[in-house]
Amino acid sequence: MNLMKTFYITTPIYYPSGKYHIGSAYTTCLCDSVKKYKQLNGYDARFLTGNDEHGQKMAETARKNNKTPQEHVDYMAELSKELWELLKIDYDDFIRTTEDRHEVVVQKIFERLLENNDIYLGEYSGHYCMSCEAYFTETQLIDGNICPDCGLETKVLKEETYFLRLSKYADRLLEYIEKNPDFIVPETRKNEVVQFVKSGLNDLSVSRTAFDWGVKVKSNPKHIVYVWIDALSNYITALGYGSDNDKLYQKYWVNGDEVIHVVGKDILRFHAIYWPIMLMALDLPIKFRLFAHGWYLMKDGKMSKSKGNVIYPEQLVDAYGLDAFRYYIVRELTYGHDGEFTPENYVKRINTDLANDYGNLVSRTVSMVNKYFDGKVSTTKHNHDYKEFELDLEKVANESFINYKNAMDEFKIAEALSEISALVRRTNKLIDDTFPWDLAKEESKKEVLESVMYHLLEGIRLITILYQPFLLETTPKVFSDLEVENKYRGFDAYQFGQIESYQVAKKIKHLFPRLDVEKESEHIREMMASNKPKEEPKKDYQVKPEIDFNDFTKLDLVVGKIIDAKPHDNADKLLVFTVDTGDKIRSIVSGIAKYYQPKELINKNVLVVVNLKPVKLRGVLSEGMILSVESKNGELTVIELPQNLKPGDKIN
Numbered sequence: 061m062n063l064m065k066t067f068y069i070t071t072p073i074y075y076p077s078g079k080y081h082i083g084s085a086y087t088t089c090l091c092d093s094v095k096k097y098k099q100l101n102g103y104d105a106r107f108l109t110g111n112d113e114h115g116q117k118m119a120e121t122a123r124k125n126n127k128t129p130q131e132h133v134d135y136m137a138e139l140s141k142e143l144w145e146l147l148k149i150d151y152d153d154f155i156r157t158t159e160d161r162h163e164v165v166v167q168k169i170f171e172r173l174l175e176n177n178d179i180y181l182g183e184y185s186g187h188y189c190m191s192c193e194a195y196f197t198e199t200q201l202i203d204g205n206i207c208p209d210c211g212l213e214t215k216v217l218k219e220e221t222y223f224l225r226l227s228k229y230a231d232r233l234l235e236y237i238e239k240n241p242d243f244i245v246p247e248t249r250k251n252e253v254v255q256f257v258k259s260g261l262n263d264l265s266v267s268r269t270a271f272d273w274g275v276k277v278k279s280n281p282k283h284i285v286y287v288w289i290d291a292l293s294n295y296i297t298a299l300g301y302g303s304d305n306d307k308l309y310q311k312y313w314v315n316g317d318e319v320i321h322v323v324g325k326d327i328l329r330f331h332a333i334y335w336p337i338m339l340m341a342l343d344l345p346i347k348f349r350l351f352a353h354g355w356y357l358m359k360d361g362k363m364s365k366s367k368g369n370v371i372y373p374e375q376l377v378d379a380y381g382l383d384a385f386r387y388y389i390v391r392e393l394t395y396g397h398d399g400e401f402t403p404e405n406y407v408k409r410i411n412t413d414l415a416n417d418y419g420n421l422v423s424r425t426v427s428m429v430n431k432y433f434d435g436k437v438s439t440t441k442h443n444h445d446y447k448e449f450e451l452d453l454e455k456v457a458n459e460s461f462i463n464y465k466n467a468m469d470e471f472k473i474a475e476a477l478s479e480i481s482a483l484v485r486r487t488n489k490l491i492d493d494t495f496p497w498d499l500a501k502e503e504s505k506k507e508v509l510e511s512v513m514y515h516l517l518e519g520i521r522l523i524t525i526l527y528q529p530f531l532l533e534t535t536p537k538v539f540s541d542l543e544v545e546n547k548y549r550g551f552d553a554y555q556f557g558q559i560e561s562y563q564v565a566k567k568i569k570h571l572f573p574r575l576d577v578e579k580e581s582e583h584i585r586e587m588m589a590s591n592k593p594k595e596e597p598k599k600d601y602q603v604k605p606e607i608d609f610n611d612f613t614k615l616d617l618v619v620g621k622i623i624d625a626k627p628h629d630n631a632d633k634l635l636v637f638t639v640d641t642g643d644k645i646r647s648i649v650s651g652i653a654k655y656y657q658p659k660e661l662i663n664k665n666v667l668v669v670v671n672l673k674p675v676k677l678r679g680v681l682s683e684g685m686i687l688s689v690e691s692k693n694g695e696l697t698v699i700e701l702p703q704n705l706k707p708g709d710k711i712n
C-alpha cells in the first residue's frame with residue numbers, strides 16, 4: 061500500500077492561438093516548482109498541463125493561418141511541448157481537448173447532466189461575441205453592438221441551446237465556500253466570487269450550433285458542447301474519469317489528499333462557479349482548491365505584439381539561462397497581485413539575488429576552503445570566540461526553513477524565495493563577521509577558521525536544498541562541487557552538522573555571471589522590439605454606405621479630459637472613466653482594459669461622443685463614448701488630443 065500523501069496540481073489548459081509569452085510560462089513554472097517542492101516534502105505529486113483546442117476562435121485562427129483546425133492545434137501542441145521541454149517542465153500528463161480520451165468522456169458528462177435534468181434544451185437569442193464566445197444582453201453592449209469585454213462587434217444570433225441549471229446550485233455553492241474557507245485563495249478573490257454568486261446566477265448556455273469545431277452532443281449532434289464545459293472537464297478526464305481505467309482518478313481525486321488548480325484571475329469565475337457546480341450536478345466530490353494569481357503586465361500596460369512589448373521565454377532563456385528565467389518569473393509577482401515585467405528589473409533581480417548573493421557566496425567559500433584547507437574541512441566543536449555568529453546562523457537557518465515551508469504551502473512563492481535570499485545574506489555575513497583572511501594569518505586560529513568554513517559550507521548546502529524546486533541546473537552543480545551525497549540533499553537532511561566533512565572542487569565556474577544592467581536591459585528591449593510584427597496582417601475593409609452631412613452633424617464630438625480611471629468591478633475587459641467634457645463630469649465605460657492600465661490615461665485629453673444615449677454597462681452608467689482607433693489586427697489605441705485644448709472644445 062502506498063502511504064505517501066498525494067498531491068495533484070494543474071495549470072489551466074492554454075488556448076494555443078499563438079506563441080506562449082511569459083504569462084503562460086509563469087503559471088506553468090509556478091506549478092512545476094510547487095510540484096518539486098511537494099516531492100521534496102515526501103508527497104506523491106502529479107502535475108497536469110495541456111491545451112484547450114476547441115471553439116470558434118480556434119477554428120478562426122486556423123483559417124487565418126491557412127490550416128485546418130486539427131492541423132493548427134497539432135502544430136501548436138508540438139510548439140507548446142517544445143517550450144515546456146526547454147523550461148524543463150516536469151509534467152506527468154499533457155491533455156489536449158481534441159484527444160479521444162477527453163472527447164468521449166465530455167460527451168458522457170453532458171449526457172449524464174441531461175439525464176439528471178441539470179441540463180435542459182431552450183432557446184437563446186442575443187448579441188454574440190465571437191471573440192469571447194459569449195452572449196451579451198442589449199444593456200451590456202457598447203454603442204448598440206460592441207462587445208463590452210473585448211470591444212469587437214457582436215452579431216445577433218438566435219439558436220436553440222442547452223442550459224445548465226446554475227441557479228439550482230447557487231445556495232449549495234455558497235454554503236460550500238463558507239464551509240471551506242481555503243477553497244479559493246487569496247481571500248480577496250474568494251470575496252469577489254461570493255459577491256458575484258450572491259448577485260444571482262442565470263442558467264448558463266452550454267451548447268452552440270453556429271459552428272462545429274468542438275465536442276458534439278451525443279444525443280443531438282448538431283449541438284457542440286460549450287468550450288468551457290469541455291475545457292473544465294480536462295482536470296478529471298486526464299485522470300481517466302469515466303473511462304475503463306480510472307485508477308488515477310481514484311488515487312489523485314477521489315481518495316487524493318490535495319488537489320490544486322492554479323488559475324489566472326481572469327478565469328477564476330469559470331473555475332469557482334461552473335466547475336464546482338458541474339461536479340455537484342455529476343455527484344462527484346469537489347476535491348480541489350483554487351489559487352488565483354495576478355498578471356504580468358508591461359510598463360505600457362498589457363503585453364501586446366503590436367506595442368512591441370512582448371517577450372518570449374525562449375529569448376530570455378537563450379540570453380541569460382534557464383535558472384535565471386525560472387527564478388525571475390516566479391519571484392517577481394507577489395502573492396495574488398499583478399506585477400510588472402521590466403528589462404531593468406529582470407537584469408537587476410538576477411544580479412542581486414543570484415550573482416551577488418548566492419553565486420558569490422559559493423565562489424568565495426569554495427576558493428577560501430581551497431586556499432586555507434586545500435579543499436577539505438571537517439566539523440569542529442563550538443568552542444571558540446566566533447561560536448555566537450555560528451549559532452546565530454544555525455538559528456536563522458532553522459527559522460528560514462519554517463518560514464519557507466509556510467510560504468510555499470500557501471503558494472507565496474515570492475515570499476519563500478525572499479526567505480532564502482535572507483538566509484544567503486546571513487550566511488555571507490558570517491564572512492564579514494569573522495574576517496577569515498585575518499584568522500588565516502594566525503596558526504592558533506586555524507581551528508576557528510575551519511569551523512567558519514564548515515559553517516559556510518553547511519549554510520550553502522541548506523540554501524541549495526531550498527533552491528532545488530527553482531534552480532534546476534545550478535543546484536545539482538553546487539551539490540556536486542561540494543560533493544554532497546544524495547542523502548544530504550533532501551528536506552530531511554536540512555540541519556546543520558549532518559555532514560562530517562567536506563571535500564570541495566578545486567575550481568568552480570561563477571554560477572551566475574554579473575550582468576551589465578544598462579547594456580543587458582537594452583538588449584532585452586531590442587528583443588522585445590524585434591517581436592513587433594513587421595507588417596500588419598491585412599483585414600478586409602469595406603467602406604460603409606454613404607451618409608448625408610446632416611447625419612454627421614448629429615454626432616456631438618468634444619474634447620474630454622480624463623480625471624479618473626479605474627477597473628470595472630464586474631468586467632475584466634472594461635475600464636470606468638471619470639471625464640470632464642466641459643458641460644459636466646461624466647462617467648464613461650470603455651472596453652479597452654486589454655490595452656491600457658487605468659492610470660496611463662489620467663489627465664489625457666480624448667475625443668468623446670457626448671450625445672449618445674446613456675446606457676448601463678455591467679451595472680455602471682456610461683454617458684458617452686471615448687473614441688479609439690482599431691488597427692488592422694484588432695488592437696485599440698485611444699485617440700489622444702493635444703494638451704492645450706480645453707474640456708468641451710467642439711470638434712467640427
Ligand code: MSP
Nearest residue numbers: 072073074075083112291292323324325327355356
Ligand atoms: N483555455 C482557457 C483556460 C481553460 S482551463 C479549464 C484560457 N486559456 S488562456 O491561454 O487564455 O489563458 C491561460 C492562463 O494564462 C490563464 O490563467 C491566464 O490568466 C494566464 N495568463 C495569460 N496572460 C497572462 C499574463 N500576462 N500574466 C499571467 N498570467 C497570464 O483562459
